[in-house]
Amino acid sequence: MPSPSRLLSRSAKPASILRDSLRLTLEDGREIEVLRVRDPRARRIRLSISERGTRLTLPLRASLVSGDVFLQQHRGWLAAQIDAHGATLPLQRGITAHLPLHGDQRPLRWEGGRFSHVRMDDDGALTFVSPEHAGAAALQRALREFYEARARADIGRWLPAYLSGLPRAPSRIRLKIMSSQWGSLAPDGTLTLDLSLVLAAPSAFEYVLVHELCHLIHANHSRDFWREVEARCPGWRDERDYFREHGRRLKAELHALLS
Structure with a gap:
């Protein structure tokens, strides 16, 4: 018969990774969203930026307060990284004024229409046509279809x-x-x-x-x-x-x- 200690060790479940997000105001007044991750595998507080945005990783023993202090201490570093690698801004109807394409930032116009799609105009600017009630998923799908069409044309x-x-x-x-x-x-x-x-x-x-x-x-x-x-x-x-x-x-x- 297995010992009680072995039975207990088999039934123990590893701690899960917990995620939430918070808003951080940088020294120049910009606000960014930070993904906060409590990871049982982490050994220290760590701050990173990737194509998925800003991430604050906390070990289980670290408090949320210590994570907030760490963020505040590194606001200058975050601002420098964002300036160097580009701010990650979401697509927003009527607000997004430029879209990246072919090494440039193309001016973007917004128009109402029956279905969401993006077209390139004769002047090189882009027009995003969409119904007023279009949600984020519809806008993102239309933009992805546009980018894929342009990429396939290039290829x-x-x-x-x-x-x-x-x-x-x-x-x-x-x-x-x-x-x-x-x-x-x-x-x-x-x-x-x-x-x-x-x-x-x-x-x-x-x-x-x-x-x-x-x-x-x-x-x-x-x-x-x-x-x-x-x-x-x-x-x-x-x-x-x-x-x-x-x-x-x-x-x-x-x-x-x-x-």
């Missing part, structure tokens, strides 16, 4: 120039929101690209497409692979540096707009 314009130099074409191309990667190539030839690439400078977007296409030739990052990339995109190092500087902001912007 369709660039792809033919590279197909003749490949052993085979991708079996299909998917667009999805990726947390860290910009693209991937599956063994079956499916090429997946991060949707936030449509927010980037077009040359940077095209570089990622070229990078993944070259994996159809070399499924690694060998010298031979990079020679293939350079033959098709001589300025690939500049594009890589672009993502190092702006990549986190691009992912954060897309996450804020579509979440």
Whole structure:
């Protein structure tokens, strides 16, 4: 028969992760939302910013007061990080005045209409048409459809120039929101690209497409692979540096707009 101590240890459940959110006013008066997470695995109070926003992680032994004090002490750091990587602002009908696209912030107009959709006007500005009663989910769905359509148009314009130099074409191309990667190539030839690439400078977007296409030739990052990339995109190092500087902001912007 198992000992009582073993029975007790088997029945014990690990502490769950608790989440809530709070508003924090920065030193310059801006308000941001902070996700507060009480994690039994955490060993210390930690503050982080990612494409999903600002997160305060507390170990079980830490009090909420100590977490608030930690936030107040790091308001300056948070403001600097937001300035460097972009504020994560949600999509709001009639309030959002610009949308990121192709490396620019495009002016955005709002109009009433029977169904929600986004169109690009002749002057390069965007118009968001939606019913007055449209909820956040409908607006986000319409914006995602617009971004996917623009991304597929870009890919369709660039792809033919590279197909003749490949052993085979991708079996299909998917667009999805990726947390860290910009693209991937599956063994079956499916090429997946991060949707936030449509927010980037077009040359940077095209570089990622070229990078993944070259994996159809070399499924690694060998010298031979990079020679293939350079033959098709001589300025690939500049594009890589672009993502190092702006990549986190691009992912954060897309996450804020579509979440």
